[in-house]
Amino acid sequence: MVDQPHFDVSAAVVRQLGEELVSDEVTAIVELVKNAYDADATYANVAVNTKDFLPAATTKYPNARGFVTIEDDGFGMNEGEIKSGWLMISLSTKRQMKSNGGKTPKGRTPLGDKGLGRLSTQKLGENLEMVTRKDGSGGSSRVSFSWASFTDNRKLSDVPVSIETKTEPERAKGTLLAISGLRNPNVWEGSAADQLVTDLSQIISPFPEARPFLVTLKINGRPIDLGQVSQRVRSAAVGRFFFKFLEGQLTIDGEIRLAKLLGNDPDAFSALISRDHGRAFFDYLLKKPLPVSLHYPDDKVRFATFSYSVALSSLGDVDTIASANGDDRRVTADPGPFSGEIDEFLLRHDPTTVKLAGLTNANEVQKIVKRQAGIKVFRDGFGIRPYGINGQDWLRLGAGWTSAGSYYGLRPQNVLGFVLISEENNSNLKEKTDREGFVSNPWSQNFQRLVMQIPKTVSDLYETIRRTFNEYRREIADKARPLGPTEKTVADASSVAERLASYTERAISLSGGAVSARERIQKVTDRIHKTPILSSAAERELSDLLTEANAALESSTALFSEMEEYAVQARALADIVGSLAPRLDVMSDQLNDFTELAGLGLVAETLSHEVQNQTDRLMQQASGAIKKGQTARPQNRDLVQFGQEVTSTVSALRRLVGHLGPSLRYQRDKIEVIEISSLLKELKEHFKTRWEGDDFSCSLRLTGSNFDIETNRGRMLQVLDNLLLNSEYWLKETAKRDPNFRPEIVVEYEPYRLHVSDNGPGVEKSVEEALFEPFVTLKSKQQGRGLGLFINAQIMESIGGQITLLPDRNADGRRFIFEVDLASVGRG
Structure with missing residues (x-):
């Protein structure tokens, strides 16, 4: 019979596969313990010995130093299952079981399904021996082979494997893996062992509710605590x-x-x-x-x-x-x-x-x-x-x-x-x-x-609690002592502090004099008690001392009276500082929140200025190129077309920057009369250009009765921008799920209010009450910080207006209409 052409595989491929699939010893151990779990074991005992040899009577590799054993009481295998399954690389009965929704007798869904777990053993040592007995089987089977046999010049089918079956079982049901000839014994010793145990204790769950069966570890005979978080x-x-x-x-x-x-x-x-x-x-x-x-x-x-x-x-x-x-x-x-x-x-x-x-x-x-x-x-x-x-x-x-x-x-x-x-x-x-x-x-x-x-x-x-606590502290402090103008308060505090320091030094000096005088008075008093009839000399001495003591006490009394006055001021200073501190905390919060935004504003101003300059130059050069192409003989159509494309692109860029311009610092304080329909048409044109460039199809419908407002154009554009950008985001999310969805934003206007809504999902109930607070959003961190609506609320408050989420609900039971109240800036 003529051999048919066929593929074969070098034994070294299997060895290489194992090296690439298993990154370290921890992964190898865990993969083998998982096999015990899949076999319905109640335990897996792992033992590592870096110095000794397996007993000669139990191994084919008695000269291989160092070994790892993994023992379980799972359901084991018989010889037929070893030959038809375990020795077939990448064949997995578990994969078929999982695809059919099957489970083990203990109700476990197998974790393994690739048929590659046995390759983990080569990360640990050179030789593998497995003793296994299937539950109910009369005997046990021993499989032995060496990973050193998986060489380039040998076919996988030619790798020598020994299988011995003994009628007298060597063990109860379950499996014992013995891996000898440790490849890297140093990882099981010293600080490297500590790190390995730390890694292992994290991968084998330390939480009791997440640990399905018992795993123990010994290293060189010493039990290792894999740890539990009680x-x-x-x-x-x-x-x-x-x-x-x-x-x-x-x-x-x-x-x-x-x-x-x-x-x-x-x-x-x-x-x-x-x-x-x-x-x-x-x-x-x-x-x-x-x-x-x-x-x-x-x-x-x-x-x-x-x-x-x-x-x-x-x-x-x-x-x-x-x-x-x-x-x-x-x-x-x-x-x-x-x-x-x-x-x-x-x-x-x-x-x-x-x-x-x-x-x-x-x-x-x-x-x-x-x-x-x-x-x-x-x-x-x-x-x-x-x-x-x-x-x-x-x-x-x-x-x-x-x-x-x-x-x-x-x-x-x-x-x-x-x-x-x-x-x-x-x-x-x-x-x-x-x-x-x-x-x-x-x-x-x-x-x-x-x-x-x-x-x-x-x-x-947490952030809401922190901010609110700072406000709470400020209010409590204000009730205790209302805070006056900041500069005057700080100056008063500084003056009181300086005067207190001066009088403290004087008090210390006089205190020393008073102590000395009291000591001398005590000595004379003792003598008087011992000699009731005073001599004239004693009288003179006593008179001098009393005069000195009286002067010291008189100075002390005056000073302490003065100090009492400043003690009241000291208490006032404490109140002032107590009132200032929480206010400064709140101000610090606000500064932190908007420092980044301020930086972006400066960048935007610089960008706006430079873009105007550069686009002017581009327009001039493009116009020159068009003229040159038109006058050339023959006419250079490619140059003309290119110049026209540049002109069109630059015009669009200038419109976008022009839309940004009114919001920048040099424009933001300018108050003007604005026709609301004109402002909304400008906004519609801006978003039309934006969506065309973004390949997003969305209808922006404007409807209502025209009116005028008198306010800053940039601030109004910022409010409306934020609302429309918010709608845009959630409409895009909805469009991802339904290709037949037709996004629409509606802006209704009548004196003196705007209603902005869309046909998207609406506002999730969990955030509707806190929607205008900072950092409230269901967008991912990469897509939004939850500041847009907060900024809108601040802008509207600054012009005496208000932005609210109306109670009306859409078909999904969610609120979806924003109202912008412009009565405070209405004109006419």
């Missing part, structure tokens, strides 16, 4: 946040301890929070529009509890997939249900934290938080790299904390947390072959978008 330690958190995502809805339930409000001002905390456990401030906070539903727990430990809910479809920047119905509509890619918890800690030996946790000292909390810091993702109890491992900040908490106004925000080194997913419910969250993160697809993108919404919600609430 409820006792987690109870020391100043903030605890529990979340779940189910049926398209993300819900968050949180609690904030009083200790969170301590900040860097323990005096303010003592005066304003401790005395009534924060109740007065909580009531003050409730007067503010809040992004969450807040409750007072009244238990003297917690400041507040809150709840929050938002639909995935309501968030910005979510990915979509084709509808299963076969039509053109697209639906939100649902990553499947998940749940989790984030705990935030204070790590500065705070006695309040220690007391709340019931710990003897803060070192226990610090040690565990430092070791386990980060928010990790666990699939059926096994961590997925790199999410949160060794503090990896996949949720970008550090970026948010270092920005302005985020003192209270979550910090990556101060949080412990986990997100629990499963193979059964989150099968679309696929891990990369090298086990280093999720494959990028619509489901994984939306999963990250959802989880990022959790710390964002917490940080937004």
